[in-house]
Every structure is written in C-alpha cells, then in structure tokens.
Amino acid sequence: MENKIMLIEDDGEIREMVKDYLSGEFEVTAFRDGTTAIQTIADYDKYSLALIDLMLPDMSGMEIIKTIRQSSNIPIIIITAKDNDTDKSLGLNLGADDYVVKPFSLIELSARIKANIRRAKTYQPLPDKNSILKIKGIEIDTISHTVTRKGTPIDLTPIEFEILHLLASHPGQA
Structure with missing residues (x-):
C-alpha cells in the first residue's frame, strides 16, 4: 500500500x-x-x-x-x-x-x-488477543475502539482511547 x-x-x-x-x-x-x-x-x-x-x-x-x-x-x-x-x-x-x-x-x-x-x-499498538478488556466496571473494546461503563457508552477521542487502553493494560504501573 x-x-x-x-x-x-x-x-x-x-x-x-x-x-x-x-x-x-x-x-x-x-x-x-x-x-x-x-x-x-x-x-x-x-x-x-x-x-x-x-x-x-x-x-x-x-x-x-x-x-x-x-x-x-x-x-x-x-x-x-x-x-x-x-x-x-x-x-x-x-x-x-x-x-x-x-x-x-x-x-x-x-x-x-x-x-x-x-x-x-x-509505535502503533499491536492488537490484543482479547478484544475486550474489563477493569473496575469499565469495558474497553480494542477492536471497535469503544468504551462503556456499566453498559453506558463513553465518548473518547482516539488519543484518549489509546491512553485509557494503555493504562488499563498495565495496572499498577502508571
């Protein structure tokens, strides 16, 4: 391409x-x-x-x-x-x-x-084997790039999504 x-x-x-x-x-x-x-x-x-x-x-x-x-x-x-x-x-x-x-x-x-x-x-993030990451009531879908909290969608910019995903993928390291 x-x-x-x-x-x-x-x-x-x-x-x-x-x-x-x-x-x-x-x-x-x-x-x-x-x-x-x-x-x-x-x-x-x-x-x-x-x-x-x-x-x-x-x-x-x-x-x-x-x-x-x-x-x-x-x-x-x-x-x-x-x-x-x-x-x-x-x-x-x-x-x-x-x-x-x-x-x-x-x-x-x-x-x-x-x-x-x-x-x-x-430096593009690699796709996760598990498409949904769950942490403290928040679900992060790495395929559709969506976030929900207790079933309610949360609107995030692409940068905010990447930051949240990075932090949630490495708990206790931030």
Missing part, C-alpha cells in the same frame, strides 16, 4: 513543487486552503502524514492541527515561513510532530516525512 500524504499549502508554486517531488514515492492530495481540506477529508487516518502550512488564507494551520488531533494520530509536519520559537513551540505542543521552515530542501523534507511515517508505524 502506498503512503498517502495530505498537503495543505496556499502558495501554488510551493504546493506544486512539493507535490511533484513527493509523487514518485507517495500519493499526494494537495489543498490550497484549510476549509476545503477539512470539508473534503472524512477520514484523516486514510493518510500516512499531513503537511500543513501555518499561514493559510481562510484559517490558521494551528486550527487544522487541532481539528485533526480530535480524531487522528497521523504524523503532522508543519511547513512555514514562521521561524520564531513561539510558533515552533505552539505548533509542536498542539500536536505537530515536526516543524520545517521555508525555504526548505525537498530532500530533507522527504527524509523527515519517511522518518515520521516509519516512527508512526513502529
């Missing part, structure tokens, strides 16, 4: 240059604004990685990162002209995995993409 990359970049020249360079190794879906990307993409997890510019015409890249992180753990690389420590720190703290400042080397960008995808695949 070919890795799919989501590219959100408003500068047409940069968008096409990155898309052309990466298309030899990746299937790249490019968007020129955040609104179109968010409205078009129903399932972020079908992508292996997202490349997001911070300065978009309709919404900030930071907002897009927040939206993606509500439902997905895919690696996110920020590509931006913003070179100050505050923006770098904010982007990484919101959930981005890497930060690349323009102008950038396409060779380096490709290497960072591969490293982030490799890391994400390496």
